[in-house]
Amino acid sequence: MGSDPNATRGRVRTLKAVAKQKTSSRISREGLFECDASSHRFLDLHTVRSERQNALNEHVGQLLKCRRCPRMQSTPVSGGAIVSEVMLIGQAPGPREPVLLRPFAYTAGKTLFRWFEKSCGMNEATVRSQIYFAAVCRCFPGKNSSGSDRVPAPDEIRNCSSWMDEEIAILQPRLIIPVGRLAIMQFVNCEKLEKVIGRKFRIERAEPGFDVIPLPHPSGASPWHKISPGKELLQRALKIIACHAAIQALNEELNRKDKKLL
Numbered sequence: 001m002g003s004d005p006n007a008t009r010g011r012v013r014t015l016k017a018v019a020k021q022k023t024s025s026r027i028s029r030e031g032l033f034e035c036d037a038s039s040h041r042f043l044d045l046h047t048v049r050s051e052r053q054n055a056l057n058e059h060v061g062q063l064l065k066c067r068r069c070p071r072m073q074s075t076p077v078s079g080g081a082i083v084s085e086v087m088l089i090g091q092a093p094g095p096r097e098p099v100l101l102r103p104f105a106y107t108a109g110k111t112l113f114r115w116f117e118k119s120c121g122m123n124e125a126t127v128r129s130q131i132y133f134a135a136v137c138r139c140f141p142g143k144n145s146s147g148s149d150r151v152p153a154p155d156e157i158r159n160c161s162s163w164m165d166e167e168i169a170i171l172q173p174r175l176i177i178p179v180g181r182l183a184i185m186q187f188v189n190c191e192k193l194e195k196v197i198g199r200k201f202r203i204e205r206a207e208p209g210f211d212v213i214p215l216p217h218p219s220g221a222s223p224w225h226k227i228s229p230g231k232e233l234l235q236r237a238l239k240i241i242a243c244h245a246a247i248q249a250l251n252e253e254l255n256r257k258d259k260k261l262l
């Protein structure tokens with residue numbers, strides 16, 4: 001993996017310029033961006049994808065070396081440099097993820113991947129290979145005095161936010177799925193889960209903007225998603241995710257690849 005932060009920033013700038021062009025373009029069925037008549041320029045999607053892959057490889061390489069927060073109890077956990085139009089944002093890893101070297105590696109992950117399998121027809125391996133996994137904080141915060149996982153402190157959330165901002169700049173996602181209140185709060189107000197789960201929000205924070213569809217945290221610590229109205233709102237949220245154009249595009253691409261293998 002590359003290690004030059006200036007090169008990463010340069011690639012992010014290039015990709016931001018691409019995103020601006022994208023707003024005045026449409027994607028043709030052949031996989032080309034057809035730009036507006038005034039620019040007469042064409043961008044090959046494969047070139048954009050490989051630029052994104054290079055930028056993301058460098059980004060993840062830098063992220064794994066991050067040691068900004070002295071109170072964190074592990075090194076950063078990453079799901080890998082998956083170029084995708086869909087990002088899933090967790091809260092922070094638990095004690096097992098740094099050992100197993102992937103996010104959502106234990107019981108909460110089992111529930112989360114079951115939700116995706118039932119609603120979108122994507123099993124765990126597919127979700128991990130098609131969706132970029134980020135988090136509010138990438139390191140295990142340790143335990144609090146009551147024995148549960150410590151909620152990251154505001155300074156740690158601030159420290160880690162630049163990693164997510166850069167990922168959004170590189171990937172230009174169409175859909176972001178924040179999982180759990182702390183992750184949801186990075187995008188929309190979340191006084192009550194009832195007010196945000198089962199809804200889609202349009203966020204214009206970064207060009208060309210993205211949709212946010214929040215999910216509750218799948219851990220067994222809170223029964224919210226198992227009892228009414230959380231149970232029904234969760235089903236509604238999963239249905240909105242399954243119908244989202246970015247998820248449908250992922251499934252179409254997977255079907256195309258499956259047919260080629262037959």
Ligand code: SF4
Pocket residue numbers: 063066067068069072075076137138139156159160161
């Ligand atoms: S929590 Fe984020 S900012 Fe802090 S050390 Fe880990 S990766 Fe770096």
